[in-house]
Amino acid sequence: MIFRSRELLIFLLxxxxxxxxxxxxxxxxxxxxxxxxxxxxxxDGDTIRVESGSYNExxxxxxxxxxxxxxxxxxxxxxxxSTVTMIAPxxxxxxxxxxxxxxxxxxxxxxxxxxxxGNIVENNELEDVLFGIYLxxxxxxxxxxxxxxxxxxxxxxxxxxGLHLWNSSGNTLEENIISHTRDGMYIQSSPDxxxxxxxxxxxxxxxxxxxxxxxxxxxxxxxxxxxxxxIMYSQRIELRRNTFVRNRGFSSxxxxxxDCRNCVTEENLILDNAVGLFLEATNDSVFRRNTVAENDxxxxxxxxxxxxxxxxNNFINNLxxxxxxxxxxxxxxxxxxxxxxxxxxxxGYDMDGDGIGDVRHRIHNIxxxxxGNHPRLxxxxxxxxxRSIVVTEKSFPILKGSNEFDNRPLMRPVxxxxxxxxxxxxxxxxxxxxxxxxxxxxxxxxxxYRGLVR
Amino acid sequence: xxISSVITIARQELTVAIRNKWTIIFASAFGALVLVISYxxxxxxxxxxxxxxxxxxxxxxxxxxxxxxxVALMMGTQSFLNEGGDEMLYSQPISxxxxxxxxxxxxxxxxxxxxxxxxGIGGLIIATQADAGDFIGYxxxxxxxxxxxxxxxxxxxxxxxxxxxxxxxxxxxxxxxFFFVIFYDLLVLGGSLxxxxxxxxxxxxxxxxxxxxxxxxVAGLLSLRGGEIFGAAGAALLKFLGGEAQxxxxxxxxxxxWVIVPFLISIRLLRTQDI
Numbered sequence: 001m002i003f004r005s006r007e008l009l010i011f012l013l014x015x016x017x018x019x020x021x022x023x024x025x026x027x028x029x030x031x032x033x034x035x036x037x038x039x040x041x042x043x044d045g046d047t048i049r050v051e052s053g054s055y056n057e058x059x060x061x062x063x064x065x066x067x068x069x070x071x072x073x074x075x076x077x078x079x080x081x082s083t084v085t086m087i088a089p090x091x092x093x094x095x096x097x098x099x100x101x102x103x104x105x106x107x108x109x110x111x112x113x114x115x116x117x118g119n120i121v122e123n124n125e126l127e128d129v130l131f132g133i134y135l136x137x138x139x140x141x142x143x144x145x146x147x148x149x150x151x152x153x154x155x156x157x158x159x160x161x162g163l164h165l166w167n168s169s170g171n172t173l174e175e176n177i178i179s180h181t182r183d184g185m186y187i188q189s190s191p192d193x194x195x196x197x198x199x200x201x202x203x204x205x206x207x208x209x210x211x212x213x214x215x216x217x218x219x220x221x222x223x224x225x226x227x228x229x230x231i232m233y234s235q236r237i238e239l240r241r242n243t244f245v246r247n248r249g250f251s252s253x254x255x256x257x258x259d260c261r262n263c264v265t266e267e268n269l270i271l272d273n274a275v276g277l278f279l280e281a282t283n284d285s286v287f288r289r290n291t292v293a294e295n296d297x298x299x300x301x302x303x304x305x306x307x308x309x310x311x312x313n314n315f316i317n318n319l320x321x322x323x324x325x326x327x328x329x330x331x332x333x334x335x336x337x338x339x340x341x342x343x344x345x346x347x348g349y350d351m352d353g354d355g356i357g358d359v360r361h362r363i364h365n366i367x368x369x370x371x372g373n374h375p376r377l378x379x380x381x382x383x384x385x386x387r388s389i390v391v392t393e394k395s396f397p398i399l400k401g402s403n404e405f406d407n408r409p410l411m412r413p414v415x416x417x418x419x420x421x422x423x424x425x426x427x428x429x430x431x432x433x434x435x436x437x438x439x440x441x442x443x444x445x446x447x448x449y450r451g452l453v454r
Numbered sequence: 455x456x457i458s459s460v461i462t463i464a465r466q467e468l469t470v471a472i473r474n475k476w477t478i479i480f481a482s483a484f485g486a487l488v489l490v491i492s493y494x495x496x497x498x499x500x501x502x503x504x505x506x507x508x509x510x511x512x513x514x515x516x517x518x519x520x521x522x523x524x525v526a527l528m529m530g531t532q533s534f535l536n537e538g539g540d541e542m543l544y545s546q547p548i549s550x551x552x553x554x555x556x557x558x559x560x561x562x563x564x565x566x567x568x569x570x571x572x573x574g575i576g577g578l579i580i581a582t583q584a585d586a587g588d589f590i591g592y593x594x595x596x597x598x599x600x601x602x603x604x605x606x607x608x609x610x611x612x613x614x615x616x617x618x619x620x621x622x623x624x625x626x627x628x629x630x631x632f633f634f635v636i637f638y639d640l641l642v643l644g645g646s647l648x649x650x651x652x653x654x655x656x657x658x659x660x661x662x663x664x665x666x667x668x669x670x671x672v673a674g675l676l677s678l679r680g681g682e683i684f685g686a687a688g689a690a691l692l693k694f695l696g697g698e699a700q701x702x703x704x705x706x707x708x709x710x711x712w713v714i715v716p717f718l719i720s721i722r723l724l725r726t727q728d729i
Contacts, residue, residue, distance in 0.1 A: 248682050250689040274682040294509070296683050317495070317509040319683070375686040376646065376655050379662075382512050383671055384519055385639030430581050436593055437577025444481070444570040447563075451472030 027051025027073070035059055035067070035075065044088075050096070059084045061091050069095030072125065076100045082113035083129070086138075094122040101129050105160055110134035111148070114141060114168075121146060131160030132181060135168040135190075144174040150181030156204050161186035165193065165212075173198060183208040184222065187215070195220060205230050206247065209237075217242055228254040228273060237263040245271045253278040254295065257285065257305075265290060267416055276318065279305040286311070288338070289416055293317055300372075303327035311336050314413040316344040319381065322364040322404060323372040329403040334363065340408035350411045361409040362402060366393040369402040459548045460556040467560025471529065472567070480525050481568035487517055488572035492579040511595060514576055515674045518599040519667055522569070523606040523635060527627040529561055530610025535620040551721045558607050558717070565603045573599075591678040598670045598677075598706075605666040605712045606631075612716040615723045638665045655687065659694045662705075666712045673705040 024038045024046060025031055032038040036057050038048045044064040052071035058078050061067065065088070077083030077100040084098060093112065102109035110131035112121055115138055123145045126132045132148030135141060148162040162178030165171065165187040175197040178184045184200030186208045187193070196218045200206040206222030207229035209215070213236055220242045222228040226249035231237055237260065244254035254273035257263060263285040270276040276295035277287070280302040291314040292298045298318035301308070303326030310332065315321055321343065324330050334340060340356065348359035367386045371377045380386045393401055471477050495510030534557065543553055573596050580592065609630060617623040642661040646654040662668045672691075681688035681698055695701030 248680065250682055251686055252682065274685075296679065297685065319509060319512060371685075376651070376658055376690075377643070378684045378687045379658055379672070379691060380639060380643065381684060382516055382675065383639055383668070384516070384635045385637075385643065387516075388636050388640070432590075433577050433581035433592055437574045437581060439574075440570040440577065440596070441574030444567045444574060447468070447567045448472060448478075448481075451469050 021045045021047065023047045023049060025049045025051065026055075027053055027070075039063065039065065058082075061086045061088055061093070063088050064090045066092040067094070067096070068092075069097075069124075072097050074099065077102070079103070080109075082108065082110045082134070084111065085113045085115065086119050087115050089116040090118045091116070092120040092122070094120070094124065097125040097127070099126070099128045101131075103130055105130065105158075108134045108136055108164075110160065110164070114138040117141065120144070129160075131164050132162040132178065134160075134164045135166065135171060137167045138171075139168050140170040141168075142172045142174070143176060144172070145176065147177045148181060149179055150203070152180045156182055158182075161208070162200065162203070163198075165190040169193060172196070179203060184225070185209075187212050191215065194218070199223075201225060206244070207231070209234065213237075216240070221245070222247065222254075227252045227256065228270075230256045230258070231260055231263070232256075232258040233260070235261045235263075239263070239265045239268055241267045243269045243271070244273060244276075245269070247273045249274060251275070253300070254292075256280075257282040260285065264288070269293075269416075270295065275300045277301075279308060281305060283307055285309070288312055289414055290314070291316065291413075291416055296320065297323055299323070300325065301330050301332060303330045306331050308332045309336050310334050310341055311338040312410075312414050313341045314344075314416070315341060316413065320364070320368045320371070321345065322402075323368060324364075324402070324404065325372045332404065334404065334406040335408040340406045340410055342410040342413045343406065344413075346409045346411075348409065355411050357409040357411055361406040363404040363406060364402050365390045366401045455552055455555065456548065460552050460559065463543070463548075463553060463556025464559035464563065467533065467557050468563045468567075471533070471561055471564035474532075476532070477529070477564055477568050480521075481571045484517075484521060484569060484572040485575050487521075488514060488576040489579070491517060492576040492583075510580065511591065511678055512675070515595060515671065515678070518569075518595075518602065519671055520635065522565070522599055522603045523667060524631050525568075526561075526565060526603045526606035527610045527613070527631055528624075529565065530558075530607045531614050531620070531623045531627050533557060533561055534611055534614035535618075535623055550724045554611060554717065554721060554724065558604075558611065561607050562600075562604055565607070566600055569596075569599060569603070594677045595674055598674050601706065601709050601713075602666060602670045605709060608713045608716040608720075611720045612723075615720045615727070618727075634665055634667050639668065655690050656694070659691055663708050666709055669705045669709055669712075673702050673709075676702055676705075 024042055026035050026038045026048060027050060030051060034057055035050055035055055036059055039061060042048060042063060042065055047066040050069050050073045052073050054074045054076060056076045072095060074097045075083055079100050080102045083101045098111040101111055108131060110133060111126035111129035112133045114135045117139045119141045121133060121143045126148045128151060133143055150159045159182040161183040162181040163173055163185045168190045169192045171193045173195045178200045179202045181203050183205040184203055184207060188210050190212045192214045194216045199221045201224045203225050205227045206225045210232040212234050216238045218240045223245040225247045228244035228247040247254055253275040254270040256278040258280045260282045261284055265287045266289055268290045270290060270292045272294045274296050276292045276298045278300045281304040283306045286309045289312045293316040295318045297320045298315050300323045303324060343361055346357055346361045348357040351358055367390050491513045492510055495513060577592055610627060613626050613630060614623050617626055642658060646658050649657055662672060675683050676698055681692045684691060692698055692701055695704055
């Protein structure tokens with residue numbers, strides 16, 4: 001016998017438990033009228049099926065249960081505390097619509113509050129909640145396919161986060177859709193989680209993240225927020241194939257790294273943000289094969305950031321490519337052995353046809369260089385005067401300009417399969433511009449015809 | 455002021471301007487430049503799978519800031535100081551103010567029609583190629599360009615009336631163009647270095663109102679992209695102007711002042727002149 005007797009006992013107990021697991025039905029046609037009475041009557045391992053309907057109650061799941069909603073039953077809380085609190089490990093809650101938790105930010109009032117490990121929270125809809133799903137010292141959970149809509153009528157600062165992780169590790173957050181909360185995901189002191197395929201929009205920070213090492217972010221979309229992702233005081237963070245689009249606010253950004261180390265950012269799309277990438281005091285991080293396009297400023301880098309590497313990225317049609325704040329130059333490497341980057345404003349040539357420009361690319365011009373430490377100069381963005389300074393500096397290099405060069409600029413953009421394409425603007429706006437332009441052309445043609453021919 | 459005689463003069467002026475080869479050359483050149491900018495602007499972005507609006511319209515705005523003041527000044531000078539034509543006009547029983555107003559309106563219509571060729575082509579390309587949420591910015595941008603042409607037409611009469619001679623007026627017009635398009639900003643930039651950050655900001659913001667080219671540029675970028683485009687300075691600017699919508703309104707009203715004041719001064723000067 002290789003099993004020890006204690007293990008055998010546990011196995012037997014589990015087997016018996018599985019056999020005896022009951023299904024309790026809640027609803028007009030079921031044995032129970034309230035979910036809490038079913039929970040009180042249930043034993044570990046039971047399943048509670050809740051039929052469609054409205055349930056005005058507050059739940060505490062204190063046993064290992066499986067709660068299944070049939071046709072989206074609605075649980076409406078008492079507007080005090082959390083609507084659903086999970087304190088027993090290994091429970092499942094799926095298919096509910098959950099509303100009406102309390103309004104106290106200090107007491108973690110959430111749609112679903114998890115205080116135990118190994119739970120599954122799946123396919124729920126949370127509306128009119130302060131926090132959406134709050135993981136409070138709660139590990140190895142799977143949070144998948146939920147939708148969180150915050151309290152739109154509150155000021156942004158008065159709302160909670162969509163998904164809030166505190167001191168929780170080993171969780172998988174997948175394919176959730178979050179909007180109108182304060183931050184989309186707030187993650188603090190929570191190492192080693194996987195965050196994949198979530199979609200976060202119309203709120204303050206898409207991702208607000210601190211003191212949490214070894215987290216992985218894949219295929220998430222952060223769009224139309226005030227800021228995309230703020231990643232602070234953490235190490236070994238991996239960001240892959242995420243999309244940061246239209247995060248626009250004053251001194252806002254697609255991704256911010258502050259006091260981070262050894263982070264890897266690969267194949268992300270950073271499009272149409274006020275600042276694309278923002279780096280402060282962030283060391284030894286790599287940016288590879290990202291597309292940074294159509295941002296007002298592609299990168300803002302404080303010279304306190306050391307040894308950052310940019311390789312094989314596409315920088316396309318940004319109004320300004322780079323601002324460096326602090327010292328004259330950063331220790332950023334733009335052209336490691338792996339290769340340089342593609343810059344849509346590169347004006348060099350490639351005589352030997354190897355796909356790498358023969359002239360090194362000066363990343364920012366004298367004006368953008370001055371802007372780094374004199375933000376007021378940006379008022380002259382796009383002005384003929386600023387351009388004349390740039391041309392003067394190119395022709396008569398008396399002024400000492402930037403030292404940031406890409407010695408191996410790529411001639412063609414790197415092909416990167418983006419996971420998310422921003423949807424085409426509403427057809428109406430396109431038609432409006434078509435009509436407006438046709439009208440202008442029509443007027444011009446008519447007047448010229450009348451003046452010239454008749 | 456008799457509106458009907460102003461309109462009559464304006465129509466006459468428009469016909470003359472349309473038949474002028476320079477107007478046709480300007481319309482074609484402007485159209486070609488807009489075509490190139492909007493076509494290549496939207497094309498490079500297309501390589502990567504999305505197409506944008508941002509850099510393209512910013513470049514179009516730049517083009518307008520350079521060309522429109524220049525063309526307005528040249529067309530104005532040419533029209534006001536053409537030999538032989540206007541003595542007839544001034545001998546008619548209409549006031550000199552009516553002549554000036556009619557001529558400005560006619561020239562404005564001519565510039566509008568000439569730029570509509572380019573703006574129309576650019577708009578069509580952007581509408582079919584680009585992918586942007588806010589197309590409403592384009593008509594605003596066209597309107598601002600037209601206001602800019604009106605300001606410089608008004609300045610051009612002032613130059614013409616003050617100088618009197620054609621050669622001198624062309625020279626002064628070029629100086630006016632150079633001053634407002636480039637030199638003024640360089641002066642302010644240099645001047646701002648004398649102050650500390652806070653005062654320098656105020657100095658720059660107030661100085662915007664002294665230059666219609668700056669006002670159009672700032673109002674254009676504000677309406678196309680919002681104040682974030684200027685970063686921290688943008689936040690300070692909006693605080694100074696009292697918000698985005700109010701800021702654009704204030705800038706447009708100030709541009710109106712820049713149209714009316716030179717015009718009124720010109721009328722005063724012309725009244726006392728012996729033609």
